[in-house]
Amino acid sequence: MTTKCFGPLFKQCVLTSGVSINFMTHGMVMGFSSVLLPQLRATTDVDESTATWIASIFGVSLILGTLSVPLIMSTYGRKPANIVSATLMTVGWLIISASERASTLLLARFLQGFSMGFLADMGNIFIGECCSPKNRGAFLTTISVSLMLGTFLVHSLGTVISSWQTIALISACISFLDLIIIVLSPESPSFYAMKGKYDECRKAFRWLRGQFEEDELEKLIKINMTKESNITSESDENFINKLQKKFVYLKTTLKKKEVYKPIVIMLHLYVLGQWCIAVTFDTYAKDILDIILGTDINFGIVIVSLDLQRLVSNFLAILAIKMIRRKLVLVVTMSTNVICYFSIALYVYLKTHDILSYDHPFIGLVLLHIHLFTTAVGAVPLINIIAGEIYPLQHRGLCGMIGILFFSINETINMKSARYLFASIGLHGAYTIYGLLVAYSVIVVWILLPETKDRVLLDIEEEFRGSPLIVESKLIGEDNENVRD
Template identity: 45%
Template sequence: MGVRRWYPLTNRETLDSFIWCFVTLGVCLNMASHGLTVGFAAILLPQLRRPDSIIPIDASSGSWIASILGFALVVGNFICPTVMANYGRRAANIVSIAPMLAGWFCILFATNLHTLLVARLFQGISMGMSASLGPVIIGEYTSPKNRGPFLASISVTIATGVLIVHAMGSFTSWQTTALVCAIIGFIDLLIVIYSPETPSWLADQGRYDESRKIFRWLRGDGEEDELQRMIDSSIIIRESKAEVSSSETFFQKLRRNVVYFRITIRKREFHKPIFIMMHIYTLGMWSGANLLAAYTVDIFENVVGKGSNIPLLVITMGVHRIISNTCAVFVIRKVKRRTMLVATVAINVCAYLSIAAYSYGKQHGMLPFDHPMIGIILINIHIFSIATGTVPLPFIIAGELFPLEFRSLAGGISVLFLSANLFLSIKTAPLLFLKIGIHGAYLIYACIVTYCLVVAWFFLPETKDRTLQDIEDEFRGRPLSPEEVKSVQSLHSLMMYKTDRRCSQPVI
């Protein structure tokens, strides 16, 4: 039994912590752009509704400004897997920052609605790329025991982004706020340029010496077993692919890819993580984080009251979210993923139902006692559940579920559901608030989140403190032997599966 250490970290442990913080900072600042971009709508729309606005808007155009991000995310999803698989995680991270910077500068000089929509479209493309890319990079950079906290730091930076843009937008113009956001994006670009490529991608490309060097630079010499397993698996896969592709024509290659895809989609280690992440992303998008970021003023005016100090409440909410996110980073090291998911989502559903009941009673004069603090407390309980669970956990789980072989493709497919649900939740919110009120909309949201939680409870495996290879083996049902790893990459074995049913059954 080991002895709990009370003395300070060694020099190597301190260096490891610094390295992990540096390489993940580039990812986290990129993910912070999600908070800056989504939260920007909450300060942009009220300023554009003013009589003296240079860009007048109505309810429909305002909802498009807020929700077009989700539509554009789909484009980023299609771009990211190709760049990430062929040119590397670092290159994909750099590419994802470019449209975000372009979007902020378009906003800075916008004089009409069309320019704003194009700018938000650029930003949505960037968000679509980084949403699938960020968890993968952090998952490949960090060790299993530290992976959870570093993945949870994504939600802290997103919350920080929301707070920055809300605080600045409460006291400055939207143009000044856009300039500060562009500066943050430029700093992120510099950090990513000086960050290394991930060891997993280098091994997948056959650059084993570089992979070993970066792996040991990131983690030291204490995890050689994981490094060797990763390299051995990559060697077998690359050799089998080379055997197949060395003598085939274009049409043979196309046919092989079609057959390979048809076999791949039936593999449990491919479709089960996607199915799970479909529901986890849906849960995260409908849990209320984006609604509170994009329609902060509207929600506070309906639940708390129009006479309240809205800028102060918005800033207080942002601070609370950061504190809760930071606490979650430490809690995640101790608590299992499934336990934390159930606990925080249960609080989220209770908060939805409580706010729905309170706002309904407030609207119809059914409350025996009313005070603005009741609404403030309920909203902050909702924020607590979002910050500690429904925002960080989807990114953590996404960074742990997908096998290396399918990580780019599976991540891109699953993020499509993030895109669709982001668009639907933000676009439909004003209409739902108008037609059925806050209480009706929150009841619908509670039902969606509850359904997703039930699905996750039955299908999501526990991933805390486990290597990515162990998680992949659990989805598959058992580890693959070297011969099986080679056979699943072989065109001959794929075609034999189709033509000879008496052959040994492949792992699906």
């Protein structure tokens, strides 16, 4: 297909859509709790502990998926990992659509969490390896847009459809469509090069990029030829020796400035992403809105308006991130996020203790809109972008796995503890704790994160390293036998 309408940009869009729609279904998983739990409480005698497990169990299986995906990515490829992720997601939605018991809901949500773990680390890598540098930033931003769109879609469906089974069936159809797109998409050229399949690498690369980025293609093949020669020379080593080398690799790698500094930054960024209210609100929107706005509001209209505003804000974030420095966007939005946390906490405290001389739901609604705006423009898109910019190229797989594991643990703690915090110390107490966590993380990131906008990856790595990478041959040869994808 050499026509202009089916050129490289179109093909990269198709491949990116396979990853992005998968992320959209993950946004639907997170937002589904806000639809599912109120219906469960109204129609069944599900207890509070079971309800919180239904909401949070995908965070546990997300950890298992994260641990499994590096092996599948390096052995079988990025595309098979994406296929497994979409398949598990589809099966999970189908189980929910036929479910009438808490046990089957838990099983389905567990499978969906496994699917999310597969994609969390692989999605950025797949898009980054397959898309042209000039389009890469925009394509990576579609991940956060897709997550927001998924949440918006499931909340919108929840306002017009009163059956969670029907919503799950619609979600399964979307996930199955995504599976078809993924199957029709090519494998990453980088994976073919890593496996020594250079003809397939050239074919996939030119299919995705056209004939105008040959320098990058030849460099990719040359680097992986060097890796192949080093790995082949040690292929006869026994398992114990290989295991010992892996431990030595892990120990020495984590001591490198260009490794541990980005990891520390990303751990704090994941704290921002997890506790900035976006995830908590997607799961417990009804509980939060009932406390802040009262129970006599039109929940459907309010939740759709908030989701729509976040979706539009996320599209605006693409423009903001392209024009404004990363650190400035992050610090301004997350500082405002902290102010909103404390403002809402104070407002709810005064409201629940009948201290306010005047009150109106519009006050809480404005605070909520500002609060969620900060997450849509700041934390959610920037985490994906910065994660694709600051990890060193040689150790991206290891760094990404550590970061996603930390995020998964935070997600499980967040989902499991939120309702207990609301019940024990009130929403105002929980929001105060969340605000302090975000404030601490913003300060650390502001101190440690260098500006990454419009900089090549090797320049960023050299700044963390504190010294130049010297020569290309040394960069390629260093620790090649232990490089993790």
